Amino acid sequence: MNIDELTFYDQLLNYHDILFLGHRNADPDAVSSAFALADAFGGTAGVADQCGRVAAMLVDQLKIDIVYAPDPSDYDFTVVVDTATQSQLNDLKLGDYGVVDHHSVSQLITDARFYLHRHASSNAEIVVDILKCMDAPIMERTALALMTGIITDTGHFKHATAGSFRAIADLIDRGGVGYSEALDLLAATPQEVSMRAAVLESANRARIMTINDWILAISEVDSFSAAAATALTNIGADLSFVGMARDGVLKVSGRAKRDAVRCGINLGKMMCDIGGEYHGSGGGHAGAAGMEVPCDAETVLTRCVEESGRILKGVNRN
């Protein structure tokens, strides 16, 4: 059952010990969503395994209490936030659960008791709407955390909507913080040498293809596939797919420029479809998505290129 903010609030009042759970390798959107809701409703914020680089900095700087790899059966109820697939929760077994999510394709809603699912450029925006309808006070560090969630999930507002700017304005008003404070917080995350090396290596190894006047780049890395895929589109590719093999599982990160999305590319759907084809799973947003499949990189990356070609062939970018 898809419900609105007010019903979501009403429903949660039926439970006492709630776990608000974000996806593995959590980003600021997941961590801030879990933290803000846990704080407003009284409950525990957790992530499926660890925090990613930026979220770890956030947790440290804002002194956020997070439980890592919790067992949902220790709680009355679980609210999964910013998560579209079970694979993003590793092997955690969900009992009775609800979902707050903004991904275009959300597989977890099927078995949820209730869910608040709508398209938004960040999950944090939906959380801001929940807090507003509860008329909950927004603490300074909650506001800062949610702001970083919005800033990072919108790619520093490149994919922002009116709702993203409205949520930021609400957080500034109600949280009593400045936008520059959120930027300062994000600027405090150093880019690791190993990440920069992996990104440069991926560009060096990239195979570049053209379909009409679209440029596609595919590459492989040992780590930081998401950063590498982002970098490839930043230096000129319209579409990029970067594979990373680990323990028999291939992770693929895909990124698409806005032009390509406008012309029909929806990476969230593509990753979901191709992930399924190869007995794995995938999902995400139109312009940024990922999948995990028990397969070799060559086969899957070729399939991504083929599918992109099918969509972009005959499409004039103007």
Ligand SMILES: [Mn+2]
């Ligand atoms: Mn998100």
